[in-house]
Every structure is written in C-alpha cells, then in structure tokens.
Amino acid sequence: MTASAKGSQLSFSRRWNSLEAREARLAWMLILPTAVIVFGLILFPAIFSVWISFRDVGLKNLNDVFQAPFVGLGNYRAVVNDFAFKWQGRQSWGAAVNSIVYSFSSTILTMVVGLIASLLLNRPFRARGLARAIFLFPYVAPIVSIAFVWRWILDPRPSGVLNDILMKLSLIELPKAYLATRGLALVLVIIFTAWRYFPFAMLMILARLQAIDKTMYEAADVDGANTWHKFLYITIPELRYVLGSIFLLRLIWTFNKFDDIYLLTGGGFGTNVLPVLTYQFSFGSFNFGKGAANAMILLIILVAFLLIYVSTVMRSVED
Amino acid sequence: MTANNPTHPSRDERLSLIDHLAQWINWPRFIFAVTLAFFLTSILFPFYWMVSSSFKTYAEIGGREPVYIPGALRPEAYLELFDFWNFGANIVNSLKIAIPTAIIAVILSTLGAYAVARLNFKGKSVMLNGILIVYLFPGILLIIPLFAMVSRIGASIGFEVQDNLSVLILTYLAQTLPVALYMLANYFRTIPAEIEQAGLIDGCSRLSVIWRITLPLAIPALISVGIYTFMIAWNEFLYALVFLNSRDLFTMPIKINTIFNDPSPRPHVVMAASTIMTLPVVTLFLALERFLEEGLTAGGVKG
Numbered sequence: 103m104t105a106s107a108k109g110s111q112l113s114f115s116r117r118w119n120s121l122e123a124r125e126a127r128l129a130w131m132l133i134l135p136t137a138v139i140v141f142g143l144i145l146f147p148a149i150f151s152v153w154i155s156f157r158d159v160g161l162k163n164l165n166d167v168f169q170a171p172f173v174g175l176g177n178y179r180a181v182v183n184d185f186a187f188k189w190q191g192r193q194s195w196g197a198a199v200n201s202i203v204y205s206f207s208s209t210i211l212t213m214v215v216g217l218i219a220s221l222l223l224n225r226p227f228r229a230r231g232l233a234r235a236i237f238l239f240p241y242v243a244p245i246v247s248i249a250f251v252w253r254w255i256l257d258p259r260p261s262g263v264l265n266d267i268l269m270k271l272s273l274i275e276l277p278k279a280y281l282a283t284r285g286l287a288l289v290l291v292i293i294f295t296a297w298r299y300f301p302f303a304m305l306m307i308l309a310r311l312q313a314i315d316k317t318m319y320e321a322a323d324v325d326g327a328n329t330w331h332k333f334l335y336i337t338i339p340e341l342r343y344v345l346g347s348i349f350l351l352r353l354i355w356t357f358n359k360f361d362d363i364y365l366l367t368g369g370g371f372g373t374n375v376l377p378v379l380t381y382q383f384s385f386g387s388f389n390f391g392k393g394a395a396n397a398m399i400l401l402i403i404l405v406a407f408l409l410i411y412v413s414t415v416m417r418s419v420e421d
Numbered sequence: 422m423t424a425n426n427p428t429h430p431s432r433d434e435r436l437s438l439i440d441h442l443a444q445w446i447n448w449p450r451f452i453f454a455v456t457l458a459f460f461l462t463s464i465l466f467p468f469y470w471m472v473s474s475s476f477k478t479y480a481e482i483g484g485r486e487p488v489y490i491p492g493a494l495r496p497e498a499y500l501e502l503f504d505f506w507n508f509g510a511n512i513v514n515s516l517k518i519a520i521p522t523a524i525i526a527v528i529l530s531t532l533g534a535y536a537v538a539r540l541n542f543k544g545k546s547v548m549l550n551g552i553l554i555v556y557l558f559p560g561i562l563l564i565i566p567l568f569a570m571v572s573r574i575g576a577s578i579g580f581e582v583q584d585n586l587s588v589l590i591l592t593y594l595a596q597t598l599p600v601a602l603y604m605l606a607n608y609f610r611t612i613p614a615e616i617e618q619a620g621l622i623d624g625c626s627r628l629s630v631i632w633r634i635t636l637p638l639a640i641p642a643l644i645s646v647g648i649y650t651f652m653i654a655w656n657e658f659l660y661a662l663v664f665l666n667s668r669d670l671f672t673m674p675i676k677i678n679t680i681f682n683d684p685s686p687r688p689h690v691v692m693a694a695s696t697i698m699t700l701p702v703v704t705l706f707l708a709l710e711r712f713l714e715e716g717l718t719a720g721g722v723k724g
Contacts, residue, residue: 122541128627129540136533136598137548143595144555147566154566167569222457233457235710239464242706244656246674247695250681251471254688263470263487297463329449351556358559361658365678377561385663390565397562404557 155394164390177395186379187396193284194372201375201400204288204363205356208295212352213345215296216303223304224311241301249365252294256280284372291366291373295356303348310344311337350411357404376400468699475499475693482689498693502680508694510669511676515655515698518586518672522593523651526601527643529594534605535631539614552599560596560659567592568663586670592660597650604649608642609635648709652702673698 155177157170181187188196195203223234240248255263258279265277281287314337322332360377363369369378376396384393473490474482478497481488502508536542537549571588612635620630636643658674665671671679677694680687 125540125627126542129536129542129545132532132536132540133548135529136602137552139529139591139595140552140555140598143567143592144558144563145551147563147570148558150566150570151562154569159569164569164572167573218456219460222453222460225453227457233461235707236461236464238706238710239468239703242652242702243468243699244674244695244702246656246658246677247471247699248467250677250691250695251467253681254474254692255467255470257688261483261485261487263489266487354557358561360559360561365658377559380561380565381659384565384568390569394562394565397559397565400559401557401562404559408557 151394151397154391155398157391159390159394161388170391173391177391178399180389180392181383181396181399186374186382197369197374197376197379198399198403200288200373201357201377202403204292204295204373204375205353208292208299209349209352209356211292211296212299212356213303213348215300216348217307217341217345219300219304220307220311223308237304238301240298245298245361246365248298249294249362253281253366256290258282281367282371287367287371287373291363294366295359295362298362299352299356303352306344306348307341310341314340346415350408353407354404357400376403468703471692471699472696474689475696477689479687479689498687498689499697501687502690502693502697506676506680506690506694508673508676508697511671511673512697514586514670515672515674518589518593519651519654522590522597522654523647525590526594526597526650527647530598530601530605530646531636531639531643533598533602534609535635537602537606538609539617552602555596555599564660564663585664589657589660589664589672590654592664593650593654593657596657597653601646601650604646605639605642608639612638645709648705652705655698655702 154167154170156172156174157167158173158176159167159170163170185194186197189199190196219237223230223237227233257263257265258277258281260266260269260277262277264280265274268274269277278286280290318336319332322336327335358377359375360381363373363375364378364381367373369375369382377400380393380396380400383396384390475498476491476494476496477488478492478495481491537545575585616638617630617634620634621627625633656674657672658678661672661675662678665675668676668679673694677691677698680694681691
C-alpha cells in the first residue's frame with residue numbers, strides 16, 4: 103500500500119468518523135422514515151399520475167396497470183370534450199370555469215370575513231378568549247357533520263329551518279330548494295366555504311395585527327386621522343404580506359378541495375368543480391385514465407396561476 | 422324625585438341605566454356589538470341545530486314546521502343509531518385509525534424535526550422543500566395512482582387493498598407528517614441549544630440528549646401535534662370513501678354519509694351521529710386551544 107493511498111484512507115476514515123459526518127448520518131437516519139412515507143405516498147404517486155393520464159386504465163386492468171395501453175392525449179381530449187368539463191354558454195359553465203369562479207370568489211370572501219373577524223377580536227372586551235375559541239369552531243369541526251347540518255338547515259321542505267324563518271319574515275312565499283337551484287347553489291357553496299374557512303384567515307391576520315407598532319396609530323392620532331384613514335393607511339399596508347400569503351394558500355387548498363362540494367351538492371346544479379369531476383370519472387365511471395387526465399389539467403391550471411401570481415404580484419410587492 | 426315618590430323607587434334607577442347606556446353607546450361600539458352578535462349567531466346556530474335535532478323524535482323532525490326546541494332530551498335517535506345502524510363499530514374503527522396515526526406521526530415527526538432543527542446535513546433544504554410541495558398536490562390527484570399502486574402491490578403479495586385500515590393509516594401519515602414536522606421543528610428551535618450542549622459535554626450521546634432533555638421540554642408541542650394528526654385522521658373523508666368498501670370497516674364520516682343517503686331520510690339520526698363525531702374534537706380543541714392554535718396557522722388543517 104502506498105503512502106498516498108494510506109493517507110486518503112486515513113482521511114476518509116477521519117471524515118467518516120468526524121463529528122460532522124456522524125451528525126449528518128444521524129440526521130438522515132432520523133428524517134428517513136418521514137421522507138420515505140412522504141415521497142413514497144405523495145411525490146411518487148404524483149409522478150405516476152402523469153403516467154396514468156396517458157394510458158387507458160379501467161377496472162379491468164387495474165391489477166395490471168403497468169401494461170395499460172398507451173393512448174397518447176386521448177384521455178385529455180376526452181376530458182376537454184366532456185360536457186361536464188367544458189364551457190357551454192351561460193346556462194352551463196362546466197367544471198373548469200366553475201372551479202375558477204368558486205375558488206376565487208370563496209377565497210376573497212373568506213379573507214374579507216376573516217379580516218372583519220380579526221378586527222373584532224383585536225378589540226379588548228370581556229370573554230374575548232371564549233369568543234375567539236368559538237370563532238374557530240367551523241374550522242375544527244369535522245366536515246361531514248358540518249356539511250350535513252347545513253344541508254339540514256337548507257332543507258327544501260317547508261319544515262327546513264331557513265325556509266321557515268324566511269317565510270315567517272315574508273321574505274319568500276314558497277319554500278326554496280337552495281342547494282338544488284342553479285346559481286343559488288353555487289352562491290351558497292361559496293358562502294359555506296367562507297363560513298368554514300374564515301378562522302384560518304382570522305388567526306393569521308390576528309397574529310399580524312398584534313405585531314403592528316402602536317406608535318404609528320398614536321402618530322396618526324396626533325395628525326388628526328380618523329379610524330377609517332388609520333385602517334386604510336396603516337392597517338392594510340401592514341397586513342399586505344399576510345393577506346398575500348393567505349390568498350395564495352387558501353386559493354390552492356380551495357381549488358384542490360373535494361369534500362365540501364361533494365358533500366353539499368354532489369357536484370350537481372351548476373356546482374361541479376374539477377376535484378369532484380375527477381372523482382366522478384375515476385370512481386363513478388371507473389375510467390382512471392380520464393380521471394388522472396382531469397386531475398392533471400387541474401394541476402396545470404393551478405401551476406399556471408401560481409407562476410402568474412409569483413411573477414406579477416410578488417414582484418409588485420417587492421418594489 | 423326618589424324622595425317625592427317612594428312608591429316607584431326603581432324608576433330613577435331605570436333612567437340612570439338608560440342614561441348610562443346612552444353614554445356608553447356610540448357608533449363604533451354599536452357596530453362592534455352587532456357584528457359580534459352576527460358572527461356568534463351564524464357560528465353557533467348550526468351547532469345548536471345539530472345537537473338539538475339529535476334529541477328530537479321522528480314526529481318532531483318530520484313535522485310540517487321545524488321544532489326549535491325539542492320537547493325533551495329523548496335519546497330516540499341515539500338508540501336507533503347504535504341498535505339499528507351499529508354505530509359503535511364505526512366509532513371503534515375511527516379510533517383504530519386515528520390513534521395509531523397520531524402516535525406514529527408524533528414519533529416520526531419528532532425524529533425528523535429534531536434533525537431539521539438541530540443537525541446540519543447536505544440536502545436539508547431540498548428535502549424540506551420537497552416535503553412542503555405536498556401542499557400543492559390535490560388529494561384527488563394522488564388517490565388514483567395510490568389506488569392503482571396499492572391494488573397492484575396487493576395483487577402480487579396477496580392482501581386486500583380495499584378494506585385495509587393500515588393503508589388508510591399510511592396515507593394519513595403522508596398527509597400529516599409534513600405539517601407535524603414543520604410545527605415540531607419550529608418548537609425545537611425555541612429550546613436553547615445550550616441546554617443540549619451541556620448534556621453533550623457531560624458525555625450523553627445525541628439520542629440520550631433527545632430523550633432526556635429535548636423531549637421533556639417539548640411535551641406541549643408533542644401534545645398539539647398528536648391532537649392535530651388525530652383530528653385529521655378522525656375527520657378525513659375522501660380516502661376513507663375510496664379505500665373502504667365493507668360496512669363493517671366504515672369510519673364514522675363514511676357511515677354518516679351512508680345514513681344520510683339512506684332512501685328514508687332520517688335527519689335526527691344523522692345529527693346524532695354528527696354530534697357524537699363533533700363533540701370530542703370540539704371539546705379537545707376548547708381544552709387545549711392555546712397549544713393548538715399555532716398548529717392551525719402553521720400548516721392549516723389543510724382544509
């Protein structure tokens with residue numbers, strides 16, 4: 103053995119045994135189980151999903167999925183031409199347009215409601231802690247119970263509680279089928295989403311509100327600013343970053359969300375969105391290739407939006 | 422005035438109360454009170470309606486007009502739920518999934534979060550970004566390949582894919598571990614590194630430092646991660662809907678969906694089941710609100 107080889111071996115073993123190297127190995131061992139589960143059950147399936155979207159996969163060849171025949175863009179063509187997907191005039195928007203309208207309007211409404219709620223809870227009053235906890239209920243309660251309570255409140259029969267209240271107040275004459283009326287159903291689903299998810303926006307805004315430097319308001323008082331001006335010229339600019347991140351997160355999650363609409367309307371009456379349509383293609387008609395293609399289209403729209411958002415909004419915020 | 426008219430001693434008090442109110446009230450306060458009342462009603466009414474409907478009889482629930490306050494606390498709906506629908510088994514199934522998910526998630530995310538917070542290694546930022554990308558992927562996109570993968574694996578090693586609770590536990594772990602890791606790593610960073618270094622200098626190994634020093638200090642964070650993952654697994658609907666076929670193995674959300682879609686509508690039974698499912702979550706949350714709030718914002722329930 104030559105001296106140089108011996109030297110490199112020595113330095114290798116020194117490196118192998120050095121504190122840093124041992125720490126790095128320990129770190130990998132500690133994080134490995136989490137990494138394996140997350141990559142194996144999320145990143146790999148996501149890539150596999152791209153593959154499936156180009157294949158003809160149904161129930162018959164599900165056990166033999168790797169031999170599924172290649173169909174090129176066939177699944178994508180089938181999705182884009184599907185009546186449930188495409189825009190067919192103002193009477194029938196299709197799931198793609200619905201998804202965009204639903205996610206944008208409910209995200210904005212969620213933020214507005216969350217902002218109002220956080221301004222309420224930012225004022226000191228008795229039992230504020232309790233009020234704050236109650237405000238979080240819609241967000242922590244199971245979606246299944248919440249959705250079915252709302253369906254029961256919106257029951258189309260005269261015995262439905264909303265129908266009863268509105269008829270007693272003479273606001274409506276006949277009972278309404280709220281979740282089975284085109285247009286109204288979409289509006290209600292948007293309101294439901296804001297009702298359920300505003301606490302997330304509220305908590306994030308509240309944390310930021312409490313960090314705003316109080317001397318700015320005092321300075322504004324000295325200058326004779328009123329409440330509205332203080333809100334407009336101090337509070338809102340201070341909240342800009344947090345509002346931007348809430349918008350992004352809630353938009354992504356709402357766009358991907360399946361449970362809420364599936365449980366409220368099943369995607370009927372002009373409320374079908376891409377996640378529910380994906381479910382219908384895959385587990386309703388068992389056309390997994392078409393379902394995967396639909397999910398890929400969903401992801402493409404989402405990524406396109408993110409790129410636009412990051413390149414325009416983020417840049418303008420930085421300036 | 423009080424002295425002249427001793428028969429109406431309360432009149433003056435009333436006046437002063439109104440005066441007092443008139444002094445206290447102003448536009449901002451009025452708007453504040455009305456908005457707060459609006460929020461509280463619209464949040465609490467659905468919960469009241471759920472609990473009260475669960476105590477109504479079939480006659481009360483099916484009548485021509487809604488009954489706002491049930492006649493008595495009659496457990497009719499609950500009896501039907503357990504006797505006819507065998508809901509007890511579904512509660513057990515939900516627990517069988519949610520408890521292991523919570524325990525495994527706490528153990529694995531503690532290990533991973535410690536590595537992220539305290540140790541330096543190559544590829545750390547790549548790994549962290551990779552784990553956070555999870556946020557971008559819709560559950561519905563992952564379920565098709567997961568379903569195909571699991572049935573492919575199942576066919577070759579001969580186990581049932583559908584109706585396998587451990588498959589569900591694994592998918593819930595994949596969904597919750599990123600957020601759990603993130604929450605715990607943030608918490609570990611708040612523990613001063615000097616305490617651990619003192620332990621290392623005294624001759625403890627890294628692992629015994631974690632076990633003896635870091636973990637006892639992180640108990641509040643461990644509890645909140647445990648409850649957060651428990652809640653996710655307890656509430657989850659889509660994956661359970663796809664992966665469970667046999668009624669005996671249904672978790673609560675899927676069973677409630679089944680009862681709701683029964684041809685003969687039984688809203689009071691659905692509300693009773695919803696009450697049973699909601700109560701533990703809301704109680705746990707109220708009791709531990711302070712610990713849990715951070716988790717809600719850190720990762721969101723990804724709702």
